[in-house]
Amino acid sequence: MSVKKIVVLGTGGTIAGKAARAGDNVGYKAGEVSVGELLSGVPGLENVAKGCELQCEQVAQLDSKDMNFGVWRDLALRCASLMQDVSVQGVVITHGTDTLEETAWFLQSVVRTTKPIVLTSAMRPASALTPDGPQNLLDAIAVVLHPQSAGVMAVAAGVIHGAQSVHKAFPYRVDAFSSGEIGPLGWVEEGEVRWARTAPQPDDVAPQAGLVAQLPPPEQWPWVEIVVSGAGASARAVDALVHAGVRGLVVAATGNGSLHVELKEALMRAKASGVRVVKSTRCSQGHRIVGDTGDFATYPGLSPVKARVSLMLDLIGA
Numbered sequence: 001m002s003v004k005k006i007v008v009l010g011t012g013g014t015i016a017g018k019a020a021r022a023g024d025n026v027g028y029k030a031g032e033v034s035v036g037e038l039l040s041g042v043p044g045l046e047n048v049a050k051g052c053e054l055q056c057e058q059v060a061q062l063d064s065k066d067m068n069f070g071v072w073r074d075l076a077l078r079c080a081s082l083m084q085d086v087s088v089q090g091v092v093i094t095h096g097t098d099t100l101e102e103t104a105w106f107l108q109s110v111v112r113t114t115k116p117i118v119l120t121s122a123m124r125p126a127s128a129l130t131p132d133g134p135q136n137l138l139d140a141i142a143v144v145l146h147p148q149s150a151g152v153m154a155v156a157a158g159v160i161h162g163a164q165s166v167h168k169a170f171p172y173r174v175d176a177f178s179s180g181e182i183g184p185l186g187w188v189e190e191g192e193v194r195w196a197r198t199a200p201q202p203d204d205v206a207p208q209a210g211l212v213a214q215l216p217p218p219e220q221w222p223w224v225e226i227v228v229s230g231a232g233a234s235a236r237a238v239d240a241l242v243h244a245g246v247r248g249l250v251v252a253a254t255g256n257g258s259l260h261v262e263l264k265e266a267l268m269r270a271k272a273s274g275v276r277v278v279k280s281t282r283c284s285q286g287h288r289i290v291g292d293t294g295d296f297a298t299y300p301g302l303s304p305v306k307a308r309v310s311l312m313l314d315l316i317g318a
């Protein structure tokens with residue numbers, strides 16, 4: 001039987017970050033160390049890989065605050081192609097923590113995954129006294145190798161999160177991610193995966209699978225913005241965006257979907273002029289319960305940033 005391989009795609013982030021001083025966990029530059037160097041610096045990697053060949057590719061090298069549609073498209077195309085390769089057991093993506101949840105949701109939305117695609121990251125740079133990246137990489141590989149793993153997941157600080165629920169909840173803590181009230185998919189403990197519930201199944205994933213082939217060049221992606229309802233919200237931002245040619249708007253509503261009256265009027269005008277308007281909620285837990293006054297469409301269970309991804313993809317696929 002031919003040797004299986006795990007492909008590690010590097011995109012940058014703090015996991016690949018470097019500071020001038022080893023004790024500096026905040027004054028560093030993300031995306032400095034190549035994915036090849038990262039892997040070669042992880043003791044015990046070969047043992048955890050259990051005979052699988054580790055192949056690495058540098059898809060991008062950036063701070064994920066600067067993530068862009070070109071990198072997303074490259075990642076999606078590469079993942080889709082790797083999913084077809086019978087010698088590939090799964091994919092690990094090293095990524096910054098800041099926009100990891102958006103990339104995870106984007107990939108889950110477009111790549112048909114019968115194998116695991118595991119995003120991992122770090123809160124401390126590679127140059128730190130005690131970096132968290134090496135353990136996260138080991139844990140991500142353990143998840144890729146688990147026979148029940150499938151679909152897009154995030155692994156950090158020993159916790160396995162699903163692509164829909166994962167979000168960065170803490171700006172500094174090493175255990176920065178949360179799956180909210182849904183809870184994690186599982187944990188990795190001393191290299192062993194323990195699922196909290198049924199592992200994700202291939203059929204649960206990729207709501208818009210197949211779209212990967214239709215992704216246009218980045219400059220042709222539809223312009224979609226997020227506006228927020230709150231005290232003193234006005235029509236001005238929405239009116240200006242519509243005037244400037246925005247194609248879609250996600251509104252982060254208060255509570256169970258309520259909107260400031262002035263903002264709502266502006267959004268109704270935007271909708272009437274052909275702009276797609278989708279409502280999400282500022283609340284980070286629970287689901288918005290839709291009443292009978294459904295004014296705008298919704299993507300149940302999606303945060304504003306993930307709803308923006310889905311709206312862009314809907315506009316691309318339309």
Ligand code: SIN
Nearest residue numbers: 013014064096097098
């Ligand atoms: C980034 O998102 O690239 C920087 C921050 C991090 O990875 O923690």
